[in-house]
Amino acid sequence: MEVNPLSVILVKSDSKGDRLLFRYPYNVVTPSDTTTRQKVRKSPISLPPAEDLQACHTQTSNIYKGNLFGFSDEVLSTLFAVKQELCNRKFELKVNDVRFVSHPTLMQPKKDEQKSFILVNIVFALYAQASYSIVKCYYELSKRLGIALFYEENRGGYLSDEMKVMVKTHDEVAIIMEQGGDNAITPKVPSVFDLVLERSTLAQCLKTIYHDLCTTGLLNVTINQWVTLSFCLPQKAHQFHKKGFIVEPEAIDRCLENLKPYHGMLLLVDPSELLDCFPPSGARVLIQLIEVYNPLKSLQNMATDADLAIEHVYQLVGHLVYWAKATIIYPLCETNVYVIAPDAPLHIHSPLVEKFTLKFPRMSLFEVISDFSLPTSIGHLTTPLQPPARQGRLAEMVLWMLQHHLLMQLHTYVQFMPTEQGEPTEVEEQHTEFDAGDHSISPDDELHAGSLLSMSSQPMPVPNTSRRSLTDEHVFENIAAPPSSSHKSNYSTTQSVSLSTDAGESLGSAEDEEKIKELLSAFNEPERSSVRQLPASANIEDLTLMVKLYQTGYFKGNHHLEEIIYFENLRRSQLLQLLDKFKDVLIIYETEDPAIANLYTQT
Numbered sequence: 001m002e003v004n005p006l007s008v009i010l011v012k013s014d015s016k017g018d019r020l021l022f023r024y025p026y027n028v029v030t031p032s033d034t035t036t037r038q039k040v041r042k043s044p045i046s047l048p049p050a051e052d053l054q055a056c057h058t059q060t061s062n063i064y065k066g067n068l069f070g071f072s073d074e075v076l077s078t079l080f081a082v083k084q085e086l087c088n089r090k091f092e093l094k095v096n097d098v099r100f101v102s103h104p105t106l107m108q109p110k111k112d113e114q115k116s117f118i119l120v121n122i123v124f125a126l127y128a129q130a131s132y133s134i135v136k137c138y139y140e141l142s143k144r145l146g147i148a149l150f151y152e153e154n155r156g157g158y159l160s161d162e163m164k165v166m167v168k169t170h171d172e173v174a175i176i177m178e179q180g181g182d183n184a185i186t187p188k189v190p191s192v193f194d195l196v197l198e199r200s201t202l203a204q205c206l207k208t209i210y211h212d213l214c215t216t217g218l219l220n221v222t223i224n225q226w227v228t229l230s231f232c233l234p235q236k237a238h239q240f241h242k243k244g245f246i247v248e249p250e251a252i253d254r255c256l257e258n259l260k261p262y263h264g265m266l267l268l269v270d271p272s273e274l275l276d277c278f279p280p281s282g283a284r285v286l287i288q289l290i291e292v293y294n295p296l297k298s299l300q301n302m303a304t305d306a307d308l309a310i311e312h313v314y315q316l317v318g319h320l321v322y323w324a325k326a327t328i329i330y331p332l333c334e335t336n337v338y339v340i341a342p343d344a345p346l347h348i349h350s351p352l353v354e355k356f357t358l359k360f361p362r363m364s365l366f367e368v369i370s371d372f373s374l375p376t377s378i379g380h381l382t383t384p385l386q387p388p389a390r391q392g393r394l395a396e397m398v399l400w401m402l403q404h405h406l407l408m409q410l411h412t413y414v415q416f417m418p419t420e421q422g423e424p425t426e427v428e429e430q431h432t433e434f435d436a437g438d439h440s441i442s443p444d445d446e447l448h449a450g451s452l453l454s455m456s457s458q459p460m461p462v463p464n465t466s467r468r469s470l471t472d473e474h475v476f477e478n479i480a481a482p483p484s485s486s487h488k489s490n491y492s493t494t495q496s497v498s499l500s501t502d503a504g505e506s507l508g509s510a511e512d513e514e515k516i517k518e519l520l521s522a523f524n525e526p527e528r529s530s531v532r533q534l535p536a537s538a539n540i541e542d543l544t545l546m547v548k549l550y551q552t553g554y555f556k557g558n559h560h561l562e563e564i565i566y567f568e569n570l571r572r573s574q575l576l577q578l579l580d581k582f583k584d585v586l587i588i589y590e591t592e593d594p595a596i597a598n599l600y601t602q603t
Contacts, residue, residue: 003134003235003246004214006098006125007068008206011080012163013119014109018081020073021166022203024210026193028067062098068125071095080104080121087119090139099128101138105146110157120149120159122206133248137233141209141219148227149202158224162202169195216240218323220276230277237324241268242345242405247324251598255328256318258595261300261310262566264331265317267293268324268403277323282316289316295399296332321599328596329402330409330562332395334379335572337590338372341408341600352404360397368397375410375590405600410590411560416550418530418585515540519547527585536581546582555586560593 010022062070080102082091087106092099102123109118122145124138152158173192197203205221212219217236222228238247267274271290278286285308292305303313320326330336345352346369356365371381378398382391401407516537520528536542549555554564565572579586592600 002127002130003217003233003239004066005138005210006063006066006127008210009076009080009121009123009125010202010206011077011121011123013081013121015116016167018077019167019170020077020080021163021170022193022196022200022206023073023076024193024197024203024207025067026191028064028069060096062096063127068098076123080123081119082121084117084119091121091123092135092139094128097128099126099130099135100124101126101135101142103139103143103146105150107150107153107159109160110153110155111160118159118163120146122146131235131248133250134233134235137235137249141231141233144229144231145209148223148229152224152227155226156224159202162200165200166196166203169199218277232277232323234322234324240324241403245343245405247599249322252318252322255596255599256314256321259299259314259317259328260563260566260595261303262298262330262562263596264295264298264329265293265302265320265326266295266329266399266402267320267326274320274325277319277325285312286316289313295329298331327403327599330411330593332378332399334382335377337375337377337410337412338398338407339375339410340369340372341405344369344406346406352406355404356400359400360393363397369401369406372407408592408597408600411562411593412588412590413557413560414555414564414579415557415587415589416527416555416585417587418527512540516543519543522547522551530585531582534582534584536578542578542581545578549578557589 008024009020011018011020013019062068079093079100080091082104084106087104089103091102091104094100100123102121104119104121106117106119109116122142124142126135126138149159153160170192173195193203197207201224205223208221209219212221213233213236217233217239219229219231234249234252235246239245271293274286274290275283288306288308289302292302294302297305299313299317300310303310306313308316317326317328321328340346346366353365356368357363360368378394381394398407402409519540520532520537520543523531531537531543531546536546549564549568552568553559554568561572561575564570565575579588
């Protein structure tokens with residue numbers, strides 16, 4: 001509840017004095033007798049504003065059922081008609097359990113020949129315990145509203161005209177109330193704020209802003225049919241997809257700062273809803289991106305297809321993520337490993353159960369998601385014999401569960417941790433066995449890769465080499481044939497040549513041993529001893545790649561396999577084979593990507 005505003009208040013101050021022009025909501029039910037309190041306030045012998053404010057301090061709370069109460073209009077006018085020295089900067093005031101936030105704006109009326117100044121202050125009343133980021137968002141909104149009114153006042157005197165309408169309405173109601181006096185029959189007069197709301201477009205705009213903030217947290221209002229104000233309260237907007245889930249702007253900023261070309265985007269709403277959060281000037285570029293959008297594509301691929309710079313795509317995607325229109329994922333492919341999110345709203349009365357059945361008839365959400373009770377890859381749930389339509393159906397259901405924060409993707413991370421004896425510790429053995437059970441790839445797996453998704457959907461760039469099975473790769477890695485100008489020379493010929501030249505063989509062995517020593521110098525003495533005992537360290541190609549990844553920092557547990565594959569331009573099978581060969585000095589474990597984890601869970 002601390003995300004919603006308690007009230008929005010409009011106060012003006014000019015040469016004619018201070019006045020509260022509008023507040024919303026105004027028909028607030030309070031614990032006390034509302035009618036009696038209104039009579040006291042309108043009475044000629046009512047307390048002066050200073051004493052009335054002191055009376056407010058005697059209350060323990062100024063919040064009742066999510067609304068502001070206990071402050072008279074005169075008190076609010078006195079509090080927020082600030083001096084010029086406090087204008088155009090952040091204004092914040094805490095009274096009891098209410099925090100008032102605004103950005104007072106000073107401007108010069110366009111139609112005033114005396115060149116006097118007018119102060120307008122749009123104040124948001126919030127819960128006092130609201131977080132710093134929530135207070136900052138409301139301050140930013142007040143500032144933008146002040147800038148919009150400043151612009152419209154300079155353009156056509158809009159604010160002056162609206163103020164005249166509001167002040168006139170207040171005076172008319174006051175006159176009618178005075179004429180009624182203590183007569184037995186008092187004329188039935190509507191609330192002054194009802195009339196202001198009926199006559200003033202600015203008041204109507206403030207009402208719309210209040211309701212949008214309380215319902216969706218997304219604003220897209222046009223002031224004076226000219227200036228469009230778009231604003232997002234992310235702490236509220238992201239609850240549309242997951243009730244009670246608070247996403248702070250700082251978490252979104254951290255995610256966007258860590259965006260990589262290999263990341264992907266998943267829309268959370270229908271594409272037709274996206275234009276609401278973009279100004280008309282940015283609509284064309286957004287349409288370019290949406291036309292090539294596909295959750296199976298990486299951001300880099302979408303940037304290429306849309307003919308946009310990757311930095312521009314980052315900005316567009318970041319805007320959609322902030323507005324809760326999209327989220328960041330790793331492009332969907334068979335090797336992705338998912339598990340049920342720890343805070344997934346799964347219970348028998350969850351509205352998602354019926355929503356899932358409407359989307360996928362004759363399917364049960366609990367039955368489908370039970371496949372991910374343990375970390376499971378999409379490839380493990382499919383077989384090459386399944387029809388493509390059924391495989392595509394599974395992909396659609398996974399995307400739906402990701403959209404509703406039911407699944408969390410796990411990535412494989414690597415930690416270099418040798419022992420003095422070169423043998424893995426008990427923990428290392430457990431991690432290695434776990435990885436072998438979930439990630440080892442057989443030749444058949446490699447041959448049938450892409451059975452669920454087409455090869456064009458693979459998010460990782462691969463070298464321009466022919467596709468081979470792991471068995472063929474082992475053959476090519478284990479045969480160390482010397483350079484030959486002829487591609488027709490076979491293995492037996494090269495073997496006989498190498499065996500007949502003992503001097504050449506000795507020279508080559510000496511050079512290889514020297515190269516291995518040079519590579520091992522990247523490690524300190526205990527690490528060097530552990531690595532040297534492994535059979536794979538005798539293979540220069542394997543050791544070279546291992547040392548390269550080690551020196552680059554990929555084996556510190558901060559980079560998952562997808563990131564290594566992308567930036568080092570490796571094949572997944574190539575990297576997995578390398579990790580298996582050096583498994584005695586490596587710990588492999590699975591966890592979520594911290595760059596995007598805050599967008600999914602709060603654990």
